[in-house]
Amino acid sequence: MMIAASALLAQAEEDFNYTAINGQYYYYTVDECGDTLILASLEGISVSSLRAFENDDDYRLYRRYRQYAIQVSPYARQAIRIFRETEYVTNNMDNRDSRRYIRRLQRELKDEFNDPLRSLTKTQGMILIKMIERELDTPMYDLIKMLRNGVTATYWSTLGKLYGHDIREGYIVGDNRILDAVLDDFDVSYDMPFRINLEEEESEEE
Numbered sequence: 001m002m003i004a005a006s007a008l009l010a011q012a013e014e015d016f017n018y019t020a021i022n023g024q025y026y027y028y029t030v031d032e033c034g035d036t037l038i039l040a041s042l043e044g045i046s047v048s049s050l051r052a053f054e055n056d057d058d059y060r061l062y063r064r065y066r067q068y069a070i071q072v073s074p075y076a077r078q079a080i081r082i083f084r085e086t087e088y089v090t091n092n093m094d095n096r097d098s099r100r101y102i103r104r105l106q107r108e109l110k111d112e113f114n115d116p117l118r119s120l121t122k123t124q125g126m127i128l129i130k131m132i133e134r135e136l137d138t139p140m141y142d143l144i145k146m147l148r149n150g151v152t153a154t155y156w157s158t159l160g161k162l163y164g165h166d167i168r169e170g171y172i173v174g175d176n177r178i179l180d181a182v183l184d185d186f187d188v189s190y191d192m193p194f195r196i197n198l199e200e201e202e203s204e205e206e
Contacts, residue, residue, distance in 0.1 A: 017029060017030075019038070021038070026038050026039060027039045051181060058178060061178050062178050062181060062182060064123075065123075065127060065178055065179055065182045066182050066185075068121075068123060068124045068127050069127050069131070069182050069183065069186055071124060072120065072124050072127055072128040072131065073131065073186050073188060075113070075116070075117065075128055076128055076131035076132055076135070076186075076188040077188045077190065078113075079128075079132050080132065080135050080136065080188050080189065080190045081190040082105070082109070083136065083143070083147075084190050084191075086101070086102065086105065086147070089101065090102070102147055102148070122165075125165075126165055127179070127182075127183075129165070129167065130171050130179060130183065131183060131186065131188050132188075133170050133171040134171040134183055135188050135189055137170075137171075138170065139167060139168055139169060139170035139171075140167040140170075141167045141168040142170075144167075
């Protein structure tokens, strides 16, 4: 079974066929009977040992963090996906076109995410930020600065401090061991399933 799947994947990569399903792209191939076969990797699962806590307060905090992580993890996955795809699409753009693309994307996403994100509590917002920082290995301040500008990043840094969050420090393993234990069980990564040469596609359309 694994050999057959590997062979199909190799064929799909060679033919470079892909299709979009629910906003994500997957390789596909057509077999001898004319049937279309979609090839996708299943998400990994996390298996961990039973947690040991020093006291009931730590256990309750763990349960609360975990419940919040479940609630915000879909937003973290979306943020990671959007960042990875934006990073790829704007890689060969000049600064002006890149800014224009990001502003347009921001307008498109505002209606979808503005209300849900505004309704998050301080702790939920903190966990969402830490999820993103942990996966991208970059402080939120630097991410905002890269995607927007230094003034915007400084504004959010100042605002974050008013609520007890420092978006400049990034995710520090060991700084909050309860949060470490919770986030170890969540995979919010996103790998681009293929590489598209946008210039070639545009020239073909013309």
